[in-house]
Amino acid sequence: MSPVEIVTDILFAGMAGMTGFFAARLGGEIWSRMILKSEAATRARVKLKRCAPLIPAFEQRRAKLRIALAQSEARRRAVERQIDQFQSKLDELQQRDDEMIRIVGRKRPGCRLFKAVMVNRHVQAAIREGRPHGLLDGSWARAQHVEIWAQNLPEAKASLDSRFPVSLGFTLIEMIEPEESSGAATEGNGAAA
Template sequence: MLEQLAKAGAVLFSIAGIAYLAGLAVAYCVERLTLRRLKAEGVEERIQRVLKLISRFQHRRDQMLPMLVRLDDQVKSARRRHYMVNKRLADLAVSRSRLLRVLGEEEAFARAERPARRFIAHVINRHVQRAHLEQKAHPFLAPSWGRAQQVHAWASSIGDAKVLIERVYPPSAGFAVIDISEPDGEAALADPAANLQPESEPPAAGFRAAGR
């Protein structure tokens, strides 16, 4: 019984070895045939050409990368300039719709014995702001007083200018001076609102004149 099993095992191992050798031989033949066919079709030369093209493209990419970075920076800079120009145009459109209010004796300060001093202030009305928040209309002031309005005051000092402004636009009526300053040299000429036609408001007109 054992001898029969040993013989059967030996036969099986022999068959397995022969099959392995046959498969190896078949694989070798198929590989050789495939390589011969690829060589006949020039596949290796194609692969070499593709590798050369890839190397050239990579070299070209390395050369173009700094230029692409510079062009990207130029595009970003152009976009920023475009945004600033559009913002400037929007600001000009808003400034064009605002009135320029002038207070004080402008002609008197043009005399040689009295130096001309002009102060620019921004005035807002809190009552109008509150009415806007409540979605109501102020009884006698224009809705534009809900945002800062520019006032030019001619006076001998910044204190006198503030007194003049508060006399025409009294805090008791809800007016508030947000800021007041004296432009340096011709700096005020760069303000787009300086090109607007001024609306002169005499001090005696009182705060009711501010609704215009």
């Protein structure tokens, strides 16, 4: 092959390539315009135009929901902290359950404050056997303090027996009337109640 034929072939190939490129480009443009002018494209544009304002609204809603979620999470953590605090207080109170004072009756004119110390023999037996009592707390195995408002000692004992019956294992260890005057004692206890 001569150099002229080679150059001619190259020019011819280049022209054919350019013609093909422009034909493809022109065909693509015509095809894209046909697609853009079609009814489906028009419906899609109308739908996009109608839905476009929703995007910022969804963004705002998402931001609000994130804030609400963060606030809910903070409240949940605060409630968990409160539960932990209450649980620790409850554990502390259960360790100090011998300090609990039970009150029978209420302060009325003419009533005096009697103090009693009681235990429950059934609870003590259950604890010795290594099992819990079915109805009462294990604190009843130790001495429990009870305050009784009554007019006299027999009435105090009767109130105590009706509230903590012997048939259920309650045993009175000691019952005393405070030595200080009942007026001063009742005023101090009335303010505390």
